[in-house]
Amino acid sequence: MTTTAQTDVRARAEEHLRALVGRDDATLYDDQWAAIAALVVDRRRALVVQRTGWGKSAVYFVATLLLREQGAGPTVIISPLLALMRNQIAAAERAGIRAVTINSTNADQWAETHEAIARGEVDVLLVSPERLNNPGFRDEVLPRLAATCGLLVVDEAHCISDWGHDFRPDYRRIRTLLDELPDGIPVLATTATANQRVTDDVAEQLGGSVVEEAPRGRHETLVLRGSLDRASLRLGVVRLKTAEQRLAWLADHLREQPGSGIVYCLTVAATQEVAAYLRDRGHDVAAYSGQTEQTERLELEQALIDGRVKALVATSALGMGFDAALGFVVNLGAPDSPVAYYQQVGRAGRGAIDEASVVLLPATEDRDIWAYFASLAFPREELVRDTLAALAKAGGPMSTPALEARVDLSRTRLETMLKVLDVDGAVRRVRGGWEATGQPWSYDEERYRRVAEAREREQQAMLDYLATDRCRMAYLRAQLDDPELVADPSWTCGRCDRCGGLALSADVSDEAVGEAAARLARPGVAIDPRKQWPTGLSAVGVSLSGRIKQPAEEGRAVARLTDLGHGTALRALFRAEPAPDAVPVPLAQAMVTMLRDWEPSVDAIVVAESVTRGPLLGDLAAGLSRFLHRPVVGRWAVSDPSVPPGRGATNSAQRVAAVSRRCALDLDVPDAVEGRRVLLVDDLVVTGWSLTLGAAALHDAGASAVLPLTLAVSG
CATH class of the missing domain: 1.10.10.10 (Winged helix-like DNA-binding domain superfamily/Winged helix DNA-binding domain)
Structure with a gap:
């Protein structure tokens, strides 16, 4: 194409850009145009690694409009999150682009969508990566799309690489799709969070790489990497010793944060606990996680976008692609890598936000949670x-x-x-x-060993971020192999707490600390009874199926291992080798407080036997007997010690089979539980199947009800 023709295409591209962003003065960045030219003019493959808010979506939407004007088929965008799809559809519609989606929540619309695509009425089709391996979609729909699409876009392309912080196996199917594309179908991959290793890996899967200088071959991938500095972000770290101090900091300082934002937590349990505490302290917040019902998630996302809540207290489920003008992000606990952290803080300071506050409140228990994942x-x-x-x-x-x-x-x-x-x-x-x-x-x-070692290095890099005395944004950019920082290693942002551009107080009020301590000290987590036997038990020699005829009643544990309060003491207890012979006094006191709140109506106690923590459980059962004035009448005993105590702990059917072989009810007298309400005592709930089988055995022995009680729940 001649220079004049390229100029004409660029002028037309900028017309589309202005319609997309709603501004008459909008112009394309040089790298935006380079990517669009590679796709539209040269019909090549491109990988764009640019910071959040840079305008990666503008590249594929403008390229779509140009290609459609040339008679090309619809653009197919592979997008990992429903929230991201919703934002992309809304942005497309603003530019007059007809966009639809195929995902797990709209199966009733698939047939209509396919017909609209066949009639040429769809410009953009958004597809979740999981669809790529749905047999019907893979075998019937995907071949037609591969043959007729005008542009393939892989959004959040770091998910392709198992070196990335958010690797997803379904994304690896994209390599197969790329191999099946006819010649001349351009491909664009985009991400904001990829270091050089991930960039090279993704580019290789797309088909080779050359950075900056565009090769002539259509099957080579043009890689465009820009500065990952986020000029609106002011980064800081506040280090506090205890969980109650960190909660109190949030209560005292949340209103100081500009606008609305996100408080990230590492676990679902923490989101619920923190949100409840902050509401009690008068803050308008709500919990959000992957366990939040879909309709509620949509409502909460819109409330945050509209500024109708101060914050969502969320897990990383509120992550990639969520687009809102947020004034702050606070992390209560550190993610396990600087790359994942950069991804989360990138939710702040977008759109018209000139300055956004980013605060990290690390905790010593972060490493325990990293180890679990x-x-x-x-x-x-x-x-x-x-x-x-x-x-x-x-x-x-x-x-x-x-x-x-x-x-x-x-x-x-x-x-x-x-x-x-x-x-x-x-x-x-x-x-x-x-x-x-x-x-x-x-x-x-x-390879798996090298990936694990890379994860360990990333965790250490996150710890080093907390302690660094250098510019925090420079540190994150270095971890992402930002090419502009490589060229200017002395660069500093001038905005973070290390550069003097952000002053963060570590002061917390005695009142807030007291209320946080009271909430964290409040013990008691419900143990929900299992209601259904797992499928496939006949395959492992167990003749149980369907609904459990007499399930246990709702039980109680002092806390979850991941809880902010008693979770710390419980993690230390279960990590100790050898196990202590007695329940530590603070946990014994928490157990008493919980029992006074719960007031279980029981007539007798049966205790689970443990090879590794036998004396501890014996002490727990004896203490419960004294406090409740009820006798210990038997054991859920280890009858076959050849079955290891943790056998099958990650799989329901395997666990039921293992516990069925390992354990049996041992009562002091045959009718010890006849017609009685029994407290079944164990140390830790992992799967719940040991308690479920123990309850079933007690019901078979004549118990009228079984109430489980443990020190902890693993989740």
Whole structure:
């Protein structure tokens, strides 16, 4: 294309940009135009790594309009989050772009959407990555889209790479889709959070890479990386010793934060606990997590966008792509890497916000939570081989629940592993479940080890961020291998607490600390009874199925291990080796307080036997007997010590089978629980199946009701 023709295309692109952003003076950045020219003029592949708010969506929407004017098919955008899809559709409609989505929540609209695409009435189709491996979509819809789309966009492309902070197996299927695209279909990948290693990995999966200088071959990928400085963000860290001080800081200083924003927590339990405390202190906040019902999530997101709440107290479920003009982000607890932290703080300071406050309140228990999430990494080879063997033996499709009964993995880890094996070609998702392909597969232990080591280095880098005496934004940019910082390593932002541009008080009021301490000291977490036996128990030799005829009643634990208050003492208790012989006094006092609130009506006590914490449980049961004036009449005993105590802990069917073999009811006299309400005492709830089976055995022995009680719940 001639220079004059390119000038004409750029002029037309900027007309579309002005319609998109609603400003008559808007012009394209040079890198925006470079990406658009690569897609529209050269029909090539491009990877754009630019900061949040830079205008990556403008690139693919303007390119879509230009390509549609040239007669190209619709743009297909692979987008990871429903909230992000909603924002993208709203932005597209402002520019007159006809956008629709196919995702798990609108299955009733799929047929209509497919017909609209066939009639040429759709400019942009947004698809969740999970759709790529839905058998019907993959085999029937995807081939047509690959053949007819005008542009393929991979949003949040760092998810492709297992070096990225938010790797998703479904994204790896995009490589297969790329291989099936006809020549001349341009591809754009975008992300705001990728260091050089992730950038190189994504570019390789797109098809080679050259930074800045555009190669001539259409199958080479143009990589455009810009400065990741966020000029609106003022970064700071406030280090406080106790959980009650951190909560009190929020209560005392939340109103000082500009506008509305997000308070990020590391766990779902923390979002609920913190939101409840802040509401009691007069703040207009709400809890938000992946467990929040979908309709409520939409309402809460809109309330935050409209400024009708001061803050959402959220997990990272309120993350990528959420677009609002937010004045602050506070992290109560540190994410496990600077890259993940940059992703979260990028929610603030967008749009018309010139200055946004970003505060991190780290906690010593952060590392415990990091360790828990690290335990969910790719399973060891033995478990992968067990899965492949079970599928091969089945000789046909197996559903995930049926397979779960044969493999000692939780549902989430099993499904994630199957997706990886699917991409690797060892299994295939089909109607009815999964099947083995018979293709050879090797366990890439070296790669998994290197990924784990990289995660450990990132965790240390996050700890170093807390302690650094250098510019905080410069530190984050360095962790992201920002090319402009490499060129100017002495750069400082002038805005953070290290540069003197942000002064953060660590003062907290005695009143707020007192109320926080009272809330955190308030013990008591409900233990919800299991109501249904897991599917597939017959496959592991257990003749139980369907609804549990006589489930336990709702029980109580002092706290969750992840709680901000008693969680710290409980984590220390269960980490101790050897286990103490007696319940520590503060936890014993918390147990008494909880019992006074709960007031369980029981006639007798049965205690679970433990090989590793036997004296501790004996002390707990004896103390309960003295306080409640009720006798200990038996044990949920270890009858087969050859079954390890944690066997099957990640998988319901496997756990029921293991506990059924390991434990049996041992009563002092045969009719010890006949017609009685029994308190069933254990130390820790992990899956709940040991208590469930113990309750079933007590009901079989004549108990009229069973109430579980433990020191802790793991979640």
